[in-house]
Amino acid sequence: FLFMGIVGISQMLVNSTIEEKGSRVYEVLLSSVSPTQLMAGKIVGICGVGFTLIALWTGGGVAAAAIQGYGDIVSGGQIGLFVAYYVLGFLMIASLFVAVGSACNTIKEAQNLMAPISIFLVLPLLMSTMILDDPSGPLARVLSFIPPFTPVVMMMRIASVPAPPATEVWAAFLLLVLATWLMVRLAARIFRVGILMHGQPPNLFQILKWLWRKD
Secondary structure, eight states, rough: OHHHHIIIIIHHHHHHHHHHHHHHHHHHHHTTHHHHHHHHHHHHHHHHHHHHHHHHHHHHHHHHHHHTTTTGGOOOOHHHHHHHHHHHHHHHHHHHHHHHHHHHHSSHHHHHHHHHHHHTTTTTHTTHHHHHTTTHHHHHHHHHTSTTTTTHHHHHTTTTSOOOHHHHHHHHHHHHHHHHHHHHHHHHHHHOOOOOTTTSSHHHHHHHHHTTOOO
């Protein structure tokens, strides 16, 4: 649920950003709002869609478990952490995808950038068997503290027996908060420059220069 809700729905932002950039809609909108406000509006809007789907999926799962007599396997604390990790994970990945979309002019250009990112983000699912076999092992613990992986991996561990220590849960959560804040700031710098640029797509060096721009 977390992976589909975070990565799957965030990818919608890439297509919508490129389409709106190509139609010059942003040039009109930016006469009324700042680039940061525009980016935030897009992310919050899509986050609302994702949160609604997550709520329906999760509610259906909890209801089905309760009907079958397994309602006690999911606690309110687990659901609360699920929501918190979802929101932070979504903000981080969505900011990254909006930045990618703003730097590209076509879907093909975006796909070239998205391919390595998508492979990286899917690693927790590829390693899920190893994580669930040993949720307290070195691999699971290390992946828990890599921010893009934290929501999925930590929820796997929280749902396992034995659950991870509270100190690890909250340490990973605080690290995710910091990483999300940093990603949003960096994405905003790319977005405010890339959204108004057309023609030849920027290379990695140019994108890095955008990150250091103060204006």
